Amino acid sequence: MSHEIRTPLNGILGMAQSLEATQKDGPTRAQITLIRQSGEMLLSILNEILDHAKIEARVIELNPRPCAIAAVVHSSTSIFLTTAEEKHIAMQVDLDELAGMTINADPLRIRQCVANLVSNAIKFTDQGKVSVTAKVSDGAAPDQKFIAISIADTGIGMNAEECSRVFGAFEQADSTVTRRFGGTGLGLSIAKRIALAMGGDISVTSQPGVGSTFTMSFPATLCADEGALAPATFPQQALQTQRPRILLVEDNPVNRQVAQALLASVTTDIEIAENGVQALDMLASQKFDLVLMDIQMPVMDGLTACRKVRAASAAWSSIPIIALTAGATDGDQRDCFDAGMNGYICKPLRATELLEKIASVLGVAPQKMAS
Structure with a gap:
């Protein structure tokens, strides 16, 4: 069901992002x-419902x-x-104590978890700031x-009774919160x-009218940083130009249009394989x-194709490959990394995430790619 919903959402959100980037301020x-x-x-609600179902199971x-x-x-x-x-809210992030730490x-x-807490803080803050700190x-x-890891906001805040209920499934402070701010109360x-x-x-600690602070704490074991956040490590290839030449492997016409539209600021040198x-x-x-490789495709799927690329005795066997997939489970991501992919992006595609991931695997800054 996730795949069937994410695919049309990719068309809606992708084209909306593309159109938004081309329009000047105004009614349109x-x-x-x-x-x-x-x-x-809608995507956030879908993700929360799917996660809640997993947890209940x-x-x-x-x-x-x-x-x-x-x-x-x-x-x-x-x-x-x-x-x-x-929302004209300042975001302050201080992660100095985590610098250089591999766990x-x-x-x-x-x-x-952190994304849920930050999203929640921004949602309930109309003015002021959201701060993220680590100890x-x-x-x-x-x-x-x-x-x-603490996320503090200057939002509406909660009283003691509301704080005691806030972690319950489908809970929000009261019905007016749901009407005003939306959401499922699952995050x-x-x-x-x-x-x-x-x-x-x-x-959580909170005070009505002042704001709330949510703190996620957990034990961690230090380890060597070899391979940290690099599921597949291949030599970085020097770019021939500042605008990369991309092979987009995607069988869905709508998804192809979305990817090409979101990549327009980076490159128009895109070839298509179905x-x-x-x-x-x-x-x-x-x-x-x-x-950029879709996973579910006819004739040969993306995982099989990636394995064949990595097994090839050719210079292109080490080419960076990023999965673009509607599969959203931990197992889906693990399968992509096990096949030798360098990155993973779950549809619907977001322009910022897509460009940052491309910049990361190619070793260049996003602003340099778009120059």
Whole structure:
């Protein structure tokens, strides 16, 4: 069901982002922005319902691996910068205590919890700021640490009774909150359950009219940074030009249009393959800087195609490959990394996330790529 819903949402959100970027301020841009925001709200509700169903079925998968915790938390906050700017809210992020620290943990789950807390803070803040800070304390052993990530806002706040209920499923402070701010009331419940599964917790302090502070704390084991957040490590290829030549492997015409529209600020040098077989043929006969690979395709799927690329005895066997997929489970992402992909983006595509991921795997800054 997730795949069937995400695919049309990709068309709606992708084209809304593309149109929004081409419109100057005015009534038309405002209408397009409303379409995008409504689509993002629908996507958020879908994600929360699916996660809640997994948790109710006692399916909380934790897949720990070496991860640079500062980068994980930073990526969880950066995706909300545009939302904060639209509400004229300042975002302050201080992760100095996490700098240089690599831990053995599930980066996806940490990112999910922090993103839920930041999203919640921005939602309930109409003026002022949202601050993200981190504290690290020593554990029982030299390689053991206790990490606390706090998200503070200057929003509407809650009284003691509301704080006691806020982590319940489908709970919000009262019915007027649901009408005014929307949402399912599942986000905080999901985040707390994940934190508990990690051996940690999420707590809250709040004062009506002043704001709230949510703190996610969890134990962590330090580890070597070798391979941190790099599921597939291949030599970085120097770009032939500042605008990369991209092979887009996608069988769905709408998804192809969306990807091309979102990439327009970076490059127009995009070739299309409709399945894995076509992709292999094109890689063997043409030179590309990057592959964007759908997973579910006829003739040959994306995972099989990626494995064949990595097994090839050719220079292009190490080409960076990013998965673009409607599969949203932890298992889907793990399958992509196991196949040798360098990155993973879940549809619907977001322009900022797409460009940042491309910049990351190619080793260039997003603004340089768009220059």
